[in-house]
Amino acid sequence: EVQLVESGGGLVQPGGSLRLSCAASGFKFSSYYMSWVRQAPGKGLEWVANIDQDGSEKYYVGSVRGRFTISRDNAKNSLFLQLDSLRGEDTAVYYCARMFYFFDYWGQGALVTVSS
């Protein structure tokens, strides 16, 4: 059974940093693109970042480029998102998702709240 479990969410002040993790199991992690997708409270879905199978190619939505960094550790079946220079508009539930053009499996999400 495919499982994606996020951790690392919490309350952080504007300008602060946070690191999200996603533990993957039930599939060959190193064979898949992985993504982060976020959802602000009461709002729709927004793709944040992609990373290819070996971590050599990374893509970001414009609003986070230069502030967020996606990475992965295939030996530990883990995906990460480093969030720096956080702003109020980054407040959202962040989902880890397996990607094959479409997002076929999603984690339960990690809530990041940016507030003073």
Added chain:
Amino acid sequence: EIVLTQSPDFQSVTPKEKVTITCRASQSIGTSLHWYQQKPDQSPKLLIKYASQSISGVPSRFSGSGSGTDFTLTINGLEAEDVAAYYCHQSSSLPVTFGGGTKVEIK
């Protein structure tokens, strides 16, 4: 960036009624269009891939159609468990984008 416009934003439907949700892309995307269901307080779930391809485990009352710029998600006979938000998503080009969502409730 490809913009996906969903309509309607909200739909109140009686049980067993047919539901139709549309998604229009700002430029042609072939069939690189996928649909998701998000029930209250849950993660999204893949419903339809590549505009019309079914997903194992998804009830057959859900179907998709379209290509190019105009797409449709149809629920043939709404059931109470289908109360959710529905989103379209394009993977034709980066950044991948989602439609704004359609909330479906039982009347």
